[in-house]
Amino acid sequence: MLWRLLFVTTIVYLLLPHLVHAQESDSTASTTTPTRPAILPNRWEEDWSVLADPRVPREPLDSLKYIPLSPDDPKTYLSLGADFRERFEGNDAEGFGIGPHSNNDYLISRTDVFADLRIANQVQVFAQLQSDFAPWKTTIAPPDQDYLGLEQAFVTVTEPVGDGTARVRLGRQQMNFDFQRFVSDRDGPNVRQSFDAAWGDYQNGPWKFIGFYSQPVQIPDMGENLFGDYSSGGNTFSVLRVQRDIFDWATLSGYYAYSSIDNAKYLSVKGDERRDSIDGRFAAKTNNFDGDLEVMVQTGSIGNDTIRAWAVGSLSGYTFANVGWTPKLGFQFDAASGDSNPHDNTLGTFNPLFPNGYYFTLAGYTGYTNLIHVKPSIAVHPTSSLTLSLAVAAQWRETTADAVYVQGSIPVPGTAGQPGRYTGTYGQLDLNWAMTSRASFAIQAVRFDVSDVIRRAGGRNSDYLGVQLAYGL
Numbered sequence: 369m370l371w372r373l374l375f376v377t378t379i380v381y382l383l384l385p386h387l388v389h390a391q392e393s394d395s396t397a398s399t400t401t402p403t404r405p406a407i408l409p410n411r412w413e414e415d416w417s418v419l420a421d422p423r424v425p426r427e428p429l430d431s432l433k434y435i436p437l438s439p440d441d442p443k444t445y446l447s448l449g450a451d452f453r454e455r456f457e458g459n460d461a462e463g464f465g466i467g468p469h470s471n472n473d474y475l476i477s478r479t480d481v482f483a484d485l486r487i488a489n490q491v492q493v494f495a496q497l498q499s500d501f502a503p504w505k506t507t508i509a510p511p512d513q514d515y516l517g518l519e520q521a522f523v524t525v526t527e528p529v530g531d532g533t534a535r536v537r538l539g540r541q542q543m544n545f546d547f548q549r550f551v552s553d554r555d556g557p558n559v560r561q562s563f564d565a566a567w568g569d570y571q572n573g574p575w576k577f578i579g580f581y582s583q584p585v586q587i588p589d590m591g592e593n594l595f596g597d598y599s600s601g602g603n604t605f606s607v608l609r610v611q612r613d614i615f616d617w618a619t620l621s622g623y624y625a626y627s628s629i630d631n632a633k634y635l636s637v638k639g640d641e642r643r644d645s646i647d648g649r650f651a652a653k654t655n656n657f658d659g660d661l662e663v664m665v666q667t668g669s670i671g672n673d674t675i676r677a678w679a680v681g682s683l684s685g686y687t688f689a690n691v692g693w694t695p696k697l698g699f700q701f702d703a704a705s706g707d708s709n710p711h712d713n714t715l716g717t718f719n720p721l722f723p724n725g726y727y728f729t730l731a732g733y734t735g736y737t738n739l740i741h742v743k744p745s746i747a748v749h750p751t752s753s754l755t756l757s758l759a760v761a762a763q764w765r766e767t768t769a770d771a772v773y774v775q776g777s778i779p780v781p782g783t784a785g786q787p788g789r790y791t792g793t794y795g796q797l798d799l800n801w802a803m804t805s806r807a808s809f810a811i812q813a814v815r816f817d818v819s820d821v822i823r824r825a826g827g828r829n830s831d832y833l834g835v836q837l838a839y840g841l
Contacts (some may be wrong), residue, residue, distance in 0.1 A: 370761065406808055407840035409555055410542060411482055411691065412494045412520070412696025416447045427805075429841060443489040453478040455836040459731065462507065462820055464827030466781055474505035476512065476558040480519060486706025490527065496520040500558045500591065508778070511557035514591035519562055532572030540564050540585065544840025546621070546649060548724035549662060549681050549702075552609070559587055574613040576624075581606045584722070602630035605721070627721060632670055634717050634799060634830040635771060635784055636710035640840040643719060658683030670715055677718040679704035685747075698759075699746040706770030710784075715768060725775055729796055731814040731832035735773035740764040740789075745796075753802040760797070764789040765821075772822060782825030792818045810836040 402418035419434035420442030438444035442813035458473045470496040477791035482496035498519035502512040522539030542553040554561035565582035583599035609623035625645040651660035685698040704718040720736035728734040771779035794816040801809045814832040
């Protein structure tokens with residue numbers, strides 16, 4: 369599949385300049401040359417209309433990025449693109465080696481192609497296909513592969529309303545909030561999380577309001593059915609959110625979320641889950657300091673049980689801007705409730721909703737459930753394009769009555785109800801290199817030393833290595 373997409377992209381690039389000629393715009397009268405947009409994780413957020421200005425430096429394949437459709441309006445255009453990501457992962461003890469998990473070396477391969485149509489800066493029609501494979505991976509989960517699927521397909525209408533701007537977006541789409549602790553597009557694993565949704569937002573000065581109803585997209589049959597992705601009313605997620613910028617250096621936000629999952633299963637209860645989540649976050653950024661604090665409280669019901677759960681997360685850092693390699697000292701703290709009594713008809717197990725695998729580590733050893741997590745770190749920049757970081761983290765269970773959880777809210781068998789809150793310590797080394805404006809390279813290595821509660825359950829110390837190459841067109 370990958371070589372076919374590369375072949376088609378090459379043919380289109382060779383033929384397109386003979387079919388479409390760039391149009392100059394009146395923007396050349398401006399005295400400031402527009403800046404080329406960066407390649408973003410959400411490709412639909414990029415605005416390539418700046419290429420209507422002939423003063424903007426050109427790069428190969430720009431004839432695909434900006435195809436003008438109106439001689440009078442540079443904001444009416446078509447943009448074509450693609451993303452390629454290849455990552456090797458070696459994990460000598462997935463799930464700490466308990467049960468069917470064992471040493472596994474494999475490749476996860478992601479390819480996306482998209483078309484982005486803009487009309488007069490008011491209407492956007494965006495469509496994106498995905499093809500994701502996991503060669504040699506022995507345990508395949510829904511986030512691992514989707515042979516060929518519709519990743520996104522939506523229409524956005526933007527209109528001025530009063531002193532602000534309103535947008536309505538309908539269709540299959542991806543979304544994330546803040547550090548993506550609880551609402552993310554799941555960029556860490558292979559298959560990103562999409563939602564069939566009706567979205568609306570309104571921004572006026574420092575205020576922004578968001579509301580949406582969605583049905584999360586599911587990947588059935590290990591992604592082997594072409595265009596088999598689906599959503600249903602049995603799994604829904606809705607949000608009302610408000611955000612305000614304050615003091616020019618801080619942001620305060622909060623939202624209410626309602627999620628429903630039919631036939632949900634936890635260690636102590638199963639049934640139809642109806643969960644209310646209330647989230648509040650404060651974030652600040654100055655010349656040298658940046659940090660945030662986010663708190664979520666959950667209520668609701670599952671089967672005949674009542675839900676009472678909570679979580680808190682914080683990331684902060686201080687950058688020594690006048691020191692060589694501009695080192696940054698960071699500190700991360702996270703905690704999430706577990707079920708302290710499996711027999712009291714109250715479920716205390718926190719549901720992290722749609723977390724991003726990047727938040728802890730790509731190794732998957734840490735999940736945002738029944739957790740206390742402390743992680744100091746240091747990052748340096750030997751060059752403007754290279755970042756090296758080192759972190760050491762320790763973690764405990766919030767309650768020993770509940771299990772140890774790994775990413776995906778998966779309980780580690782044999783740990784629930786066993787003594788010992790301490791679950792382990794891990795070290796993490798990251799290298800991130802922005803090779804060009806389109807290409808990046810990354811390495812992550814993780815060593816997790818397990819505690820007695822995991823060792824008694826049959827687990828062992830675990831090592832992970834991830835090597836990733838990504839390119840955006």
